[in-house]
Amino acid sequence: MPVALFVLWGLASAFSWVNPYLLPSPGSVYSAFIELVKDGTLFDHVGASLGRAFGGYLAAACFALPMGYFFAKYESLHVQSRLVLESLRMIPPLSLIPLLILWLGIGELAKLTIVLLASFFPIYLNAYSGFKQLDYRYGELAKTLNLNTFEKIRHIEFPGALPAVFTGLRLGFGYSWRALVSAELIAASSGLGYLISDASEMARTDQVFVGILMIAVLGIIGDTLFQRAIRKVAPWSVK
């Protein structure tokens, strides 16, 4: 299927079915790619974006997983913070950019926060519902085995919630990539998101496509590594 799409793209360009100013030919995208690789800027962009996407993602995971766990466990915490969390979940991060600039300035922190806001909720909500749906029978077992909190998480709750947690982590990872364009609207001078919006401003559609394809390719590589890792760590979770 990807091959078919690629062929279609080639044909569409070759026979000028579509406007080449909006959908550049594979050839011109390739030469834009080579050009960007040669002058080294592509690596700068990739480097900057990788840092932001992973940084924001890791931060999101670090907040979201414990929150999901504790909120599932102590429903009152969940109820308490529901309004604030749900608001944050619904509010478009793009609209928060001015406030983020106010509080966090125009440096990396604001960009990381945009990524964090984008990827936090799938991780959090999936963890929450994963921990919430745990089979109570294993909870009883934990009690008779005298497991302490940490042991209970390790032996019972985490493995039990893992399928849901894993889905959340995968989703969050995707959203952290997606958020790059928004994040790099804030005073960025490098990064794939910046490349895309800058090139788009200058009608360099070929460069836009290089940016899009890089994001897609890196994202897929990341997702694949991710799935490998989980298969290693928790073979039971992926039948």
Added chain:
Amino acid sequence: MPVALFVLWGLASAFSWVNPYLLPSPGSVYSAFIELVKDGTLFDHVGASLGRAFGGYLAAACFALPMGYFFAKYESLHVQSRLVLESLRMIPPLSLIPLLILWLGIGELAKLTIVLLASFFPIYLNAYSGFKQLDYRYGELAKTLNLNTFEKIRHIEFPGALPAVFTGLRLGFGYSWRALVSAELIAASSGLGYLISDASEMARTDQVFVGILMIAVLGIIGDTLFQRAIRKVAPWSVK
């Protein structure tokens, strides 16, 4: 907690701890709200946005749920389409706007597509993993009971996957709201997202806040209704 935040906001404004240009006072937000209500534009914005958010969301759900189901069932379908789907999942919708305009024009279709792209993946991936993780023992039961495909979905697979599906639907709903700002960057003349970006461009921070708060409030109401509905339809899924 929401109350505490509100009080903090009031105090911050009253004592000018922060720049009112970036964080307007509750009073000025309120009067902007009244102003927008009086001239009736707020209702237009809300109406337009509700239509888009729900339209895109419903479309996303209509595609994502069956896809999640069939891909979980027929792994080869999943493998086949993985590259394309994962690419779409990673690519920032903002960067696709020019292409969407090219193909879908500047009407509602392009906006709905942005909303769809934003909310599709949580629904799809959660449904996929929900259906994938189904207890095989109930599948055996279905076989001995001679359930046909539809009966199997109705009695066994759907209820079994429901907790995961529900989390996906909730997440997707949030993202459909969030996508409004991006969606309404495409040639919109009304909608809360338009209100926010327009007001932000014109330095009308008070109106920006009206827009943000409306999105948050409507989103929370939607989420609450949603949870009520699920509790009615499937009481077993929320213990």
Added chain:
Amino acid sequence: APDQINIAYVKDPFNLQNIVMKQHQSLEKEFQKDGIKINWVSINSGAQQAQAMAAGSLDVSAVMNTASLLMANGAGNKVLVATGVARPTQVFAVVGKAGQQMKIEDLKGKKVAGPKGTVLHQVLVAALKSKGMSINDVEFIQMDPSKAYAALMGKHVDAALLAASLIIKSNQAGAKTVVTADGLVNPLLVMAVSEKFAKENSALLERIVKVHRQTTKWIYENYDQAIAMGAKEAGVSLQDADKLAKWSHYFDVITDEDLQSLKSDQAFLLENDMMQNKVNTDQLVLPIARQ
């Protein structure tokens, strides 16, 4: 004195002075002896520049359009003019759909896409007015230029308000320019500074302005070299770079005429509900900008 200056780097639409100033590290050199660090931050959006100034993250913007500057001031965020940069009359244009050459009159009843409240919008209004029409005679669709460009290429609109490279690209795609800002409005790009910085560090500001003016001079003296630099940075061909530079009309000292166009800009913004409070535009221009 501060130990660093945060200054916005704005390369679009083809701001050659800024490009050269950064490449030559002129400011870095100027302030090296004082131990002051220059932080370039890339922010293209005028609105975002103003927000960053309000938040204290930005001191100076090398290039800001006057509409953003006026709107910020109208909302109480004091941003002042430090010196002139360009009067890019041909950099802003109304471009028609590929195919026929449209005249302004032909726009009647047509779909025109572009960004509201900007010079481009102003150009459209002025052009229509010059033929006895108003903005209500066209179907105006709010979009930023890169999206308007896409809509024009996809033939979903009849005309688009475009700037700089987008004009060149659309012309190459067969779309014909209907009218430019030339003779209709006087678009102004200026160097802007937050009121706080202007007050507290006027000496530093003077030196920044001085470097900027030296750069402008250098560009006219070493035109080919400057064009090559700009072409590379903006990712356009030498020809296009030359075209863009010619369209831009770089300058430095603000004239009475410029003050007048600031006034008419404000009138336009007020008229279109883009500004709430009128400000005294003369007071927005610092004395150094005029010498």
Added chain:
Amino acid sequence: MSAVSLRNVSFRYPGHDNWILNNFSLEIKEQKVLAIIGKSGCGKSTLIRLIAGLLQPNEGIITTQSSHQLGMVFQDPRLLPWKTVFENVALPIRNESIEYQKRIVREVLELVGLSHTESYYPSELSGGMAQRAALARALVQSPDILLMDEPFGALDAITRAQIQMDFEKIQQTKKMTVVLITHEVNEAVRLADQVLVLGNTKILDALSVDLPHPRAVTDLHVIQYAANVLNLLTNS
């Protein structure tokens, strides 16, 4: 005629080397009760799952008449947690009219002593109650072939005897083809026309029980047969 026939069936679980059944043949007679006993882990459940078509043999063929309706009681109750007892039990007759469903389900719940728990969810049942509900679900449609994997294992002696008796009666009228896995030698002899002793990969012994129904556990003949079976089991 055979209701089910297995010919030269071999089976092992994917990823495991050991054969559970090896070149295994068996004819299951129409309208008769076949009891299977054997040590824990010898392959009884695997055999019944092969017959039900839930597993595919690596070699050999298994034939059942396609017109035959199948009922199955798994070794675990396998009730759907999102359905009440009533809804679980009504599942096999889901296409009948509501009135019919109500009547029949109540009848069969009465039989297994669960009348009062119609509206309970499975999580609210005791172990034995869940097992009885599963039995009720299998009986509700009077299947042509009934496969039961230790259907009475979690019941106390009294309840068990009661249900055995009721089942014997039903079988006398309905004449289903039954495969019954059990650990209770008495139960096997009381209910079955033939008792099969299963060992690793093969049948160790078979014994026909030629006694008239209804049989009583206290009947001397039954006791005699039971002693024989226990002997077979012990010596195997």
Added chain:
Amino acid sequence: MSAVSLRNVSFRYPGHDNWILNNFSLEIKEQKVLAIIGKSGCGKSTLIRLIAGLLQPNEGIITTQSSHQLGMVFQDPRLLPWKTVFENVALPIRNESIEYQKRIVREVLELVGLSHTESYYPSELSGGMAQRAALARALVQSPDILLMDEPFGALDAITRAQIQMDFEKIQQTKKMTVVLITHEVNEAVRLADQVLVLGNTKILDALSVDLPHPRAVTDLHVIQYAANVLNLLTNS
């Protein structure tokens, strides 16, 4: 001295009106085996869960010595699906050294006849094997109080007799306090010092079994006692 004492305990499940235990008192003697029998659904599992502290009584108090270690065999095997048999069984002694764990776990798996399935996941076990793994998990730490809810229910007669015998031996040396729920009257009489017949909400009858260990099911005294218990059960 009592290992566990229940005083005037009443319990009903939240949202249900019927009392499972009502004003229920019981002393469980240290180092003795108490067998509980009773009809399906009468409240045996509920009682054992109250003793284990998994449920809280609505009224009355339950006291156990806090220093006492608890072992429990649930009515379902309740093995963790993400752990192998070895890992599941080693869970109660997770804080001991690896060498010790290996030694002890292998010993106890040997005892229940699961040596060859150390590395199996629970989904690869037969019903009886899973139950034996659960039993092994409870025995691995030689708890002070051992609560067992039908621990041998899914085993065939031979394996069951074998494990009963082994358990009797262990109990003779370890002298745990044991509560054993069972449906097998013979089993109760063979293993227990006292047999309790539980009915709805209360104890119907109690019987001390004063026979020396080891006991054989074929012993006449045992048969006599078993007949008595069955009588109690039938008449209750």
